[in-house]
Amino acid sequence: MYSFVFDYERSMYSFVFDYERSMYSFVFDYERSMYSFVLDYEHSSIPLSLTMNTPYSFFFDYERSMYSLVLDYERSSIPLSLTMNAPEETMPDYVIRLYKDSDYEAVRDIFSRGIIEHTNTAFFHTVSLPHIWALLLAMFLVFLQTTGSYLLSSMAVSLSVAALWLVNRHIYVGYVADSLATDMMNIQKYYLQRDGYCFWVAELAGEVAGMVAAIPPDPPTGENHVELKRLSVPTKHRGKGIAKALCSTVIDYARKRGSSAVVLSTSLSQNDASKLYLKMGFRRTATDYAPFIIGKFVDFKILFYQYDIPVQG
Template structure:
């Protein structure tokens, strides 16, 4: 059985935490790509890209090249969704974690440690999704691939839930995406309920059929973790 502990973030965790966060999110590019090529309009587009050169020139090689280009466009868009998000976070709240999360009221940042190694992290902030003052937002949840399936993500979620409860919050809210299957399945098992589905409108996001899910854990309805 895995042994780990949850503690507050400290400055010596900086590089490890940022690296975990970046790698964890970029992993979702593959799931986003797999979803994107399953979307009807995208495989029809790929089929058309194959047939046009074949019908015009009779060249199978050109048709295959056209398919490779079409799939490359979809992959680039899938990768962009998460790489852009990671770049934004690393240059915003995760640029100075100590100052942003540990020196402000209602904010928090914790890490999971196993064998003296930081293997996970999670943050809490006052919710930006609602006008409700008593909602706490769970953010930046990440666990090293080598330590997944050991209850660490659940323990980190519980840490935020307890933090929110101790502060008198009514609910914990969060946002995740369709390709993050393990994450939203975990939230649902823990008692979070899906409250909103958001489809992004920009072209890159529409190409990959990118969807956000918003979840809420009602602290008054869930007395026990």
């Protein structure tokens, strides 16, 4: 989608380009000599260079693709020349392959770090809840009434906030410990020596740059579904399409097995994962609290998604 708006009397020229769900917007104010440029390309994770050649000429070079925009203000005419070539298709510099025993330590480390990193996001969500604010305020007032000290009252609230952070961390650390002691203890045996199970890694420059697994739905649902598990990509390798490729690997695996859908679950704090699933065509099917007593108090929710595999004609 390419839209152009010209307002000659006000000397305002705006351009909006929507290229594969990316947004490129340009605003020119001739009278005030203002030129503004805004780029939002997948959360600004990919750099783009801008060079101003003339007061009315812009040139963009993104991965050897060209986006040129030229304004020529002559004799009250505003001719516009636009050249836009789609980025050239390049082969990814990573490969998706089956897990092997030499990946063991790297995979367990990637999994552990990928889960525990969500502690702070979950914590900030917890302290934003109205009932948590009310509880902290009540605690402050009770301590103030009892001790008459603002310092002690503030310390009590601070300790309570710290306790909430520890609660959220305990949830993730406990999940990691349980997983490392079960399916992640013997990955080869659990995932590669059982029918309906599989485990892949992404390899980049000789190191593990991501992981994903597939299992029958747990608990069993009676449906011919495949469950996506253990999707994780280290921070330094994100933004390269690895998570999308791993997710597609599970979908292809399910399709070849004749499954009707891929299902998965993730926590509310894993925002980037949820965005990826929705972008790839998953739909949210349910939301529930985590199965432990404190889950509802800290609003620790589990989101369930499903990708329906089209029936082959």
